Amino acid sequence: VNPCSALHFTISLSLWADISKAQPSREDHWFYQKQGRDAMDKALGMLQDRDGWKIEVKENNGDVICSKVLKGNKKVFRLEAMLDASVDELYDVLFRKVEEMHQWNPSIQKIRVLERVGPETVITHEVSAETAPGNLIGQRDFLSVRHSCKRQAKVYIGGAPVELEAFPPQSGFVRWVADGPTCLVIEQSEESPNRSRLTWLLNMDIKGWLPKSLVNQALPRAQLDFTKHLRRHLSAGGALRG
Structure with missing residues (x-):
């Protein structure tokens, strides 16, 4: 069950001027908000179903995938990690x-909020960092609805x-497509309000030429790298700036 199902949204749209001058309709707002809530519903359902999970990686610092x-x-893939930050600090950094x-994450070149379709729902465009010469995957971009x-x-x-008609796939990039929803859950540690457990469900299909076996090795590695960079950012006081 989505813990946010009873939450009421007020609509406040901020459209990036470089994309389109046309204002999306009220039906568009409702559609994206519903898509964000539905994604969270499905992802949480996967996390709450404890059957069938097998350990892939167990790090010395306690991180488990x-x-x-x-x-x-x-x-x-499901990552679980303990972080030295409060729930509010992580919410600030991650949303x-x-x-x-x-x-703070070198795997990302940029992220831009394209539309705000509610106080807790945004549409973002993300561009991955440049890849090494000769890499067949190439630089990728993502269009996502994020609901918190x-x-x-x-x-x-x-x-x-x-998908946004006003923002089709960009020249020089491969548009990354995910088959299913993803989800982050940030929960306060029982031991300290300044520590939190991060649970991350990654549900993604690269849709490229790479063998599935290689993709299934790369995705958990990306989760561990992300957590490493996040820890470094938190230890440098990044969550407290701004």
């Missing part, structure tokens, strides 16, 4: 200041791919 095979031989993520909800000592951030 598990995987599960869904119908169609699709593999999803409110999402456009600053490239400053804060309840007591927990924060939920769900995401899913979207």
